[in-house]
Each structure stands twice: as C-alpha cells, then as structure tokens.
Amino acid sequence: MFRRTGSTVVRHPVWTIVAWLIAAVAIVATAPGLPSNSDESSFLPRSYESIKAAELQEKAFPSAFTPSAIALYARTDGGKLTGADKQDIARITSALGRKHIDQVQKVVPGQPSEDGRYALTLVQMDSRNAGQPKQVDAAKVLRADVKELARGTHLDVKLGGSAAQALDQEDSSKRGQALIGIGTFLIILVTLLIIFRAPILAVLPLILIGLVSAIANGLIAYATKLFDLQANSSISSILIVVLFGVGTDYFLFLMFRYRERLRAGDEPKQAMVNAVGRVGEAIASAAGAVIIAFLALVLSTLGFLKQMGPALAIAVAVTLVAGLTLIPAVVSLIGPKVFWPSKSWQKEPENARFAALGRGVQRRPALTAVLSGLVLVVLSLGTLGFNATFDLASGSMPKTKESMVVQDEMQKAYSAGAAAPTDVYLSSTDGKPLDKAAFGAYAKKLGAVDGVANARMAQVNEKGTTADFTVTLKYEASTDRAIDAVARVRDVAHSSAPDGTEALVGGMSSIFKDIDTAVNHDYRTVFPVAALLIMVILGLLLRSVVAPWYLIASVGLGFGATLGATVWIFQEAQGHSGLMFMLPVIMYLFVVAIGTDYNILMIARLREEAREGRDPREAAGMALRHAGPTVAAAGFILAATFATMMLAGNALLTEMGFAVSFGIAVAAFVMAMFFTPSLTALIGHAAWWPGHGDRVRTPADGPRAGAAGGAEPALGGDGLDPAAHDPAGRRS
Template identity: 50%
Template sequence: MAPLASIGAGEPWGGHVMFERWGRFVVKRAWWVIGGWVVGALLVIGLLPGLSDITSGDQGSFLPGSYESVQAMDLARTAFPEQVTSNAIVVVKRADGAPLTEADQERVGALATAIGDAHIAGIGQPVTGPPAVAPNRLVQLVNVPITAALTDSRGQLDAVTKTRDTIAGNLAGTGLSAGVTGQVAQVVDNNDTFNTAFAVVGAATFALIIVLILIIFRSPIAALLPIVVISVVLQVSSSLIAAAGKLFGFHVDQSLQTLLLIVLYGIGTDYLLFLLFRYRERLRAGADRKTAMVDAVARVGEVITSAAAAVIVAFLVLLLATFGGFGSLGPALAIAVFVMLVTGLTLIPALVSLIGPATFWPSKAWRREPKGTAFARIGAAVGRRPAVTAVASGLVLVALASGALLFKADYDFAAGFPSTTESARAAADLERGFPQGALDPTEAYLTTSDGSRLTPAQLEQFAAAAATVNGVGGVQPPVTASGGTVARFALLLDVNPASNEAITLVHDHLRDDLHAVAPPGTRVLVGGTTAIYADINSANNRDLSVILPVAALLIAVILALLLRSVVAPLYLVLAVLLNFAATLGSAIYLFQSLAGRPGVTFQLPIVLYLFVLAIGTDYNILMIARLREEARAGHEPRAAAALGVRHAGPSVAAAGLILAGTFAVLALAPVSFLQQIGFSVAAGIMLSAFVMSMFLVPSLTALLGHAAWWPGRGDVGRPGPAQPAERVRSASMP
C-alpha cells in the first residue's frame, strides 16, 4: 500500500497555496477567530429582526402583476375595503342524515346571525339563505368571510377556532350538526401534523448526525461539533436574511425555516466531514495537530469554496423566477450558504485546531489506516472496469429519468391530509349536496369598461351566461361593491377546485369563455385559488425552463475555474442534470404509477432543484477534486479513480447518508406532499452520493484519462518519490 505521507502529494497549485496561507492564518489566531464569531453572532442575533417579520403565506402575492389572478386580487382590494382573504364554510346537516326541514333552515339562519353577533376578530358577516341550501336539502352552508390578513396566520387560525366554539354552543340539542371546512380550517386541523412532522425532522437531523458521526469517528466530541456550530449559524443566518428582507423589500414563504434547517445541517455537516476526514488523514501521516489542520484547509478549502459557490449560484438563479415564492427563496438560502462557507473556513478549523486529536476521543482508531475497507474495494472495482461501471451506473439513472416524461403537477393539498379531521368530514358532507367547487369557489369580478355603475340587467345577464359555461356547476348571487362599479360572482366548479382538471379548465378555456359572455360595456377578471394555481402552473413551467439551463451553465463555469478544464465540467453537469431527472422520474413512478396519485406535488421539481441538483453538486466537486489530486500525485487514470473513491468515498457516503436520512423521515409524515418530498429528496441524495459521485463520475474520468482535464494540465504534477507506478497499481488495484 502507498505510504500515507505520499497520498495526495504533488505540485502545489494556485488555490492550494492561497488556502494554505488562509489555514495558517486561522490556526495561528484560533482564539481571535472564535472570539470574533461569538461577539459577531451575539450582535447579529440581538440587534437584527427575526424571520417572522418577513414571512408571508399568501401564494398569490408571489405572482407578478401581469397574471390575471393577481389583477383580480388587486381589483378586489380596491372595490371591497373589508377585503376577504379566505372563507370558512360551515356545513350544517341533520344528525340523523335526513333532509333539512323549514325549521332546520331557520335554525341555520339563526346560527349565522349568532356567529356574527359573537364579534369574532378576523371574520366578516356570515351569509346563508335559500341559495345556500343544497337542491337535495341534505346540507346548508354558512359562508364565513375571513378578513384577517394572509400574513396574520395567528389571526386566521383564531378566527376559525372561535367560530367553531360559537357553533358548538349554538347547535347543542337542536338535532343539527355542523363542521367548518375551507383552506384555513384545513390548516387549523393539520397544524399539529405539520408541527409534529417538522419537529421530527429537526430531532431526526440531530439524531442522525450524532449517530452517524459516532459510528464514523467513534467520538462524542466530533458528533456534537456540528450540532453546536450549525445551531449558531442557523440563528445568525435567519437574522441576516430577515435584515436583507427588510432592506430590499422581499418576503419569504412559511417553509423557509424548515428549508434553512435542512440546508444548513446538510451542507454544514458536509463541510465539517470534508475537513475532519482530511484532518484525520494528515494526522495519520504524522503531522502535528496545527500543521494537519493547515494542510486540511489547503486541500479542502478550495473544494468547500467551489461547492458553496455552486450552491449559492444555483440558489441565486432563482431570482430569475417569475413566481416570487421561489425568487425570494434564492437570496435567503444563498445568504445562509455563504454564512456556512465562512464558518467552514474559519470557526470549524479554529475549533478543531485547538481541540486537536482529542476531536476523535476516546477512539484511537484515527491513528491507523484501515485496511481492506469497502471503499477500497469499490474503488478497485471502478479502476479495473471503468467502462462497465460507467454504462451500468448511467443506465440506472437513464431508466429512472424516463419517468420524468410522465410528470403531472398536483395542487390538491387537501387530498393528502388525514380524512378524519373536522374539515375533511365537512368537505365530504358538502359534496353530498353541492358541486365540489363550492368548497373554494372561483371568483369572477365584473366591472364596467368606463367606470360607471353596473345595471341589474348586466348582473342578471352575466350570472345566467356564466352558469352555462362548461365546467361551472353553479353561480351564487353576486356581491356588489359599495360604489356599484364592481360585482363579485362566486362560481362553483363541477370538479375539485384544487385538481389538475380544474386548473387545466381555468387555464385552457374557462377564463376565455367568461370573458366572451361578459355583457357589452363590461369586462371580467377571473380570480380565486384555482385561478392562482393555474397562473402558478404557468409561472412554474416558464421558471424551470429558464432556471435549469442557466444554473447548469453557471455551475459549469465554477467547475471550469476549479478544475482549469472544459471537458470535466461538461460531463459533471450532464451527470447532475441526469441525476435530477432520475430523481424526479423515480418519484413519478412511485407516486403516479404505483400509488395512483393524479400527479406529484407541484413544489417537487423546485425542491429537487434545491437539494438534489444544487447540494448534490457538492459530492461531485469533492470526488472530482480528489481524482485530480491523485492524478497530480502521479497515478495513472485508473489508479487515480481507485484511490479517489477510496479516500473521498467515506466523506461522500457519510454526508449523503445524513442528508438523505433527514429527508427520509418526512416520508413517515401523514401528509402526502411531505411524503413525496421526503422520499424524493432522500432518493435523489442517495443517487447523487452512491451512483453519480461514487461510480459514474470516477469511471468517466478514468475512461477519458488525460483528456478529462483538457485544455489545462490539471492532472499533471510531480509524483512523490515513494510512489513508483508499479507500487501504486499494486496498492489500488489488487
């Protein structure tokens, strides 16, 4: 076996020299670095705002004003000063399941009055009446307008909860029962589910990091180090993001806090492992603790910086998105990754250089090189048969990627929630008497072209014409603005308003049909949840078609700068894109084909972009940098592939297992779209680490040989004196 002191030896290059100097600076002034971090973190956390100050749950607010659903919202805000942000639907039925009597209907009217008289904060005047009674009289609806701002999630939740309390006290002993449904009610009912799921994710993240690092290094200090450091980074990043949001006027989605936790613990643990594996390697070679850390930073610093740069660029490309929910995620996550990059090059090396070999206490295994490891055997197999390895790993990814051709987006969150909640039962009761669209009506806003008052004839003409439009199951009486210039019609679609069918209906012809039946001198704007999702669908399709190629190009540029090569970045980027398609395809095969879902959650492609394409690039960069290093040390291409997998494989595998395991826990959540995200990202990270980085990239690099580094000479270096070619071959390819 090649002596450890010679492994990775070779002629220094520009990045190596720069990061060696940086490592010496950090190690020499370790206490100053740590002190600066403590003071800086306290100031940032103590003085800057929190994420809640820039959080918004309004999906429509993330769309640009060119979309009709946004124009409809803007018109509604102007025409109706008491803006209704959502609706709670009270579904009343007889407890014995019989049709409602006249007395029952009067009792429902009294219920609506009682809810209004309760003066519940965040709701408008409840409405019911004969049009709210189902044709078969099995149910009657009470529409409770929610006026609490979309950014006031607590106000919306309290409004639904207090409405339910009022209903329970009012219907006692009447023979009637009622349930509250609608979007906000669904959030209330499933809030515990989400809180539990996210708490489990956090706990699972900590547990996986601790357990896996304990297994790898057999040291509690090494296991606790990422938990302590990244917890501080999470708080600092959150405050910096909030400050940037205030400064530049952007809001973030409610999911950002969870994404931040996973991103930072994912890449933070990656960077820590990259450093610790190389630090341990240099200690084994006989270096003292400070010199070993300087060398670790010199060798891995460029890898960490390039990996972080690729992730930051991928996140910032989201600024090109027309859907602001994605666009605002970009700078937020980029800020977090940048803070983690600074941490990986300053705080972590400073701490470990002071702790020294005690980082691996009480284990003494770090002192000796393990023999015959699984990664040595994998590396040897890749080096012996790179063509077979490349074809086999490539075919696996291509086979899975074929499923991406069947992609359908699913916007129906409610279908993925538990069916035992009050909102789910009430929604099922509603469908016994009304079209499915009654749960979340599509809104048509009629206004005159010249700003004059609408006439009763125009209102009646549009209501009658709209009822005949294909896909409309019913039209509720209009609500007219105080000035009489705008009227809002609630259209009940005859399909589930959150289904792909409804979104396609609105997108393809419902809007045009409603525009066509507008009375002369008037115009129509179509809004509501279904219309918003139809516009989000259009924005998503456009955004992905722009984001993916731009991100791929910029990542290729970063790889070219790192590797001083044109050829290697090309096949690395193609491998990442293939891995992205394979991950999406595997999810489609599982959830659409096997589980029979109408599609996969519309958020899935962008989530896979964030975690599989962007972060998965880290593993490629670590592997290709190690392959280059082994080639510079004088190894032939196949031997370099064998040694690259042998030494970089453990880092890639450990980092991939931790991040994949964190997401895999989401697959246990009782919510469909969380299950889809959990499975898909876990599968994508595993494919990134164990198929793409471990087999495909090393085998392609071995096959291309010197051509992989064209037009530069990235693989040329001075072989160490203790590494004659025949000795290298015998060490790496038994």
C-alpha cells in the same frame, strides 16, 4: 489562499472562536425580526390575471369575500333540515357574528344544498393574515363556539375552510415534526459515532451548526431590511434543514482529510493547515455552486421563491465561512483528542470495500459508466408521467380530520367547486355603465363551458361599471380538471365579452392556473440559468471546459432519475392523482444544489491523484478509494435525515422526504462514486482541456508555502511525494 486561511486560523484558534461568539451575540441581539407576508400579491406577480381579478374585486365589491372558514350543518339523523333547524342555524350565525372573534370580519349565511340536507355559515377573516397563527387561533375559537351554540339542537356542525384546514394541519404535524427533529439529531449523532467512534465529534457539528444558524438568521433579517427584500418567517424551518445538510457535509469533508493527514504523520496543527489547504477549494467550490443555485431563484416569478433564494444563499455563505474558519479553529484547539476514546485515527484502514470498488472502476470504466448511466436513464423515464397537484390540504393530513370531512361532504352535497367558486368580472373599458341586457346571454355562454356546473350574474357595483358573474365548477378548486376548466372559462369570458368591456377571471382555481403557469415558466428559466452558472463554477475549479459539461449532465440525469422514481412509486404504485406541484423545485434546492457537492469532492480528489503522476484510470480508482468513504458518510447522513420526513404521516412530507433522500442517495452512491469517475477515466486527459488540471506537479512549478513558513512538497496532492505510495496506492 486556503492554506493561508488555515494557517491563520490554526495559529489563532481562540481569537477565531471569540470573534464568532461576539459576532453571534451582536447579530442576534440587534437583528430585526423577519416580517410575515402571505398575501397573494407576494405569491404571484400583479401581471397575472387572477391577481388583477382579486384587486378589481377589492375596489368594485369590497364587501365580497372568499370565506376563510365554513360551518357545515346537517341533521344528526341525516334527514332534511326542518324549519326549526333553519331557525337554529340563523341563530347560531347571528350569535357568531356578535362574538367579535379576533380576525373575524363578517359572518353571513350561505346557500342551502339542493337536497335540503345541508346549510352553511360563511366566515370572512382578514386576508392580510391568511395562514398566520392568529387565524389558526381564530379557527380554534370558532370551532369551539359553533359547537357550543349547536348544543341541545338536532344539528351536527363541523368547521372547514382554509383557516380550519390550517388548524388541522398544525395539529396533524406536531407529532410528525417531533419525530423529524428527534430522528435528525439521532441519525447525525449515531452515524458520526459509528464513523469516528468519538462522542466529541458526534456532538460538535450540532453545536457549531446551531451557532451558525443563529448568525445566518440574523444576517438574513438584516439583508431583508437593508435591501427591502420580501421575506417570511416561515423560511426559518427550511433554513435549518439546509444548514444541517451543508454544514454536516463540510464538517465531514474537513474531518476526513484532517484524519488522513494525521495518519500520514503530520503534526496536529500542521495536519489541519494541510487539510484546509487541500479540501478548502473543494468546499468553497461546492458552496459556490449551492449559492449560485439558490440565487438563481430570484429569477422566479413566484414571490416565495424570490424570498427563499437570497435567504438560503446567505445561510450557505455563512456555513462556508464557518467550515473554513470556525470548525478548523475548534478542532485544532482540541487536537487529536477530538477522536477520543477511539485510536483508529492513528492507523489507516485498508478501506477494502472502497479499494475494491476503485479497482473495479479502474479496470472497467466503460462498463461502470454504461451501467450507472443506464440506471439513471431508466429511472428518468418515469418523469414522462409526472402530474402536478395543488390539493395540498388533503395531502398534508388524514381524511378523518374535521376540515377534510367538511370538504368531502360539501363535494357530495353541493357542486364540488361550490366551496371556492370562480368569479368572472366584466368591466366597461370607457367608464360608462354596462348594458344589463347582455348579462343573461353572457352568463349562458359561461354556463355552457365544459366543466361548469352553473353560472349566474351575482352583483353589479354601485357605478354599474363592473359585474360579478359567479361560475361554479363541477370539480374541487385544486384539481387538474378544475384548472383545465377555468382555462376554458377564461377563453370564453374573454372572447364573449361585449364590445367596450373586458373580462377578468378570479378565484382559487384561477390562482392555481396562474401558479401552474408561473412554475412552468420558472422551470424553463431558473433551471437552465442555474445549470450554466454551476458550470462556470466547475470550470473555474477544474480549469476545464470539457469536465463541466458531463458533470452537469450527470446532475441532470440524477434529477430526472429522482423525479421518475418518485412518480413511479407514488403515482403509479400508490395511485396518487399527482405529486405536489412544488416537488421539482424542492428537488432542485436539495438534490441538484447540495448533491453537486459530492461530484465536486470526487472530481477534486481525482485531480489530486492525477497530479501525483497516475494515469486517468488509476487516478479514478484511487479517488474512489480515498474520497469514497467521505461521500458515502455525508450522503448517508443527509439522505437519512431527509428520510425522517416520511415519519410525519402525511402524503406531502412523505413524497418530499422520499424524493430528496432518494435524490441525495443517487447523487452520492451512483453519480459521484461511479458515473463521474468512470466517465473521467474514459475521457482521460481530454477531460481537463484546455487547461492541464491533471498535470503532474514538478519542482519547477514552485513549492507551496507551509503553515510554519517552510515548503510543502510540490508533488503530492496532500503534500506527499508520490514515491511515498506503494503500488497499491497505500500511504507508507
């Protein structure tokens, strides 16, 4: 199949390229735009209590809201607010409301602090556009207007809240995004120049991946509309990283094999046909594993992961097709000139380092397996200390940003949970008015919960069937202690609800509690299903039941080692309270899914070497010698690309950049190079049971059709007779 594909593409390279260009223009020109959807109901299923509470609030108390922006007032001299100051605050609040700023629905005064030094203005914005650019723009206008209105008074005013945090995050991330973008392109360019010493090869993948990206985005938009999928324009940023990651990998897999075939004496076009024929199966299997891993995300209970899974799968599928058609067509059209001005492609180097590593694995596979496995196990122990944090704002920008100053000052001036209080909604189950006489006792029980600063009955709806109890926690809404406290509030709210009523607990801490529950559910569901499906892909590739088990086990160890190392560095060494709660899922996306590529490439090459008549140990050594440079190059580029995220200057991207780059390095330089080949060498022929994947090809197996209609010699994995190898394994 892959040889036929390569042959067709190489015979008709111009038509192949034209077909891609026509497809790109047609898809990009006609594709619908990706909708923007960031309401909480698309994030969590409606079955979760926090979402039920939010829906109840909209029906029973449509005028109630969680402020999107908070103006915090204090005297410039740090003293208590005077009567004149309070009049100025009331004037500013009224003036802001009269300005009718876009997205602003309501501007109301907030509660003063108990010490009399602070006061608030609360701003409601359209919740349907939360986190969107239009609300960031509104926060920018609000911040400028409130400062202008306070000019000439003795007041110092700062704007905080979620909209202001989004504004500060955007400002903080501009420099980081520029550094990441520049760093990514420079790393790919410089590394490819060092490897191939050819400017055309350095620039080519960037151009081709750009074309693939445009097509992928268009197809994702089509699929979103056709199948009524939830999608979000914010997926585009992560798509670029995935496309450059897998696209560069597949480009390197193909180019290393193409160069190898040229060195073996193949005519240029035949070299490309042979390259696609031999490495195509490994690329397709690697892409299949990644696609399966991404599609498993549709089992997630979190809306944004369900959005992400199909989109990423489509992107990888397009990249796979490009890797087997567009790249071979372009390279075969250019021919060996693609390596200009370097002449090193004409002669195979000794590969002394990888040959030495291969001999080491061949001589001592048990020691190699134990040492590499021990490294992974020791690093994995760090996972025992993993703690998730939901405080994304403080991790994504410096503490000196205005919104973070507001958050810190509010925690000192008010209860830490005052900025995002918890609401308990008590509703009658029979539609009759609630007994107001029971409100006092119920509020007292809520206020007595460990971690609650105070609780009070805030309001009752017009029909008297739902009461809103405002519960202020002692802790900031996103902290572990707040999430634990809201769990206790739920227990008391449910158990103490009077007969004929039911209670729902809402608010940010309640949402974080449900997200935590949903993420833990996804870890128990998505990861095992993905692992099982990847094992099926590996089993089909290798025609084996045994090999997929230890291959997926090595991937699991790599995941654990990555998470453990990240915990030790950021939680233990740097004293972070926890790691971003989505970090394990992000590691799953990039470390497990994409990192599996290197295992597949190595094991596929090991099988080829075994089919040339080598015993298991020798096959492992030769696989490392020949596939090692490809894995090293691809792993280095991908790891270094993600490492540029650490230049962004905020904790979240630093954690993410380190974890993903470290995980890919582990996948390439520990698992694929040492752990997998040494285990395969130790297990021997049994690794391919019940099939005979390592069986030596004989003429009886039948010749494989060549591109020109002739026959490819049956014995060599690359179309070479094993006799053409000298005892050291070098091509003659």
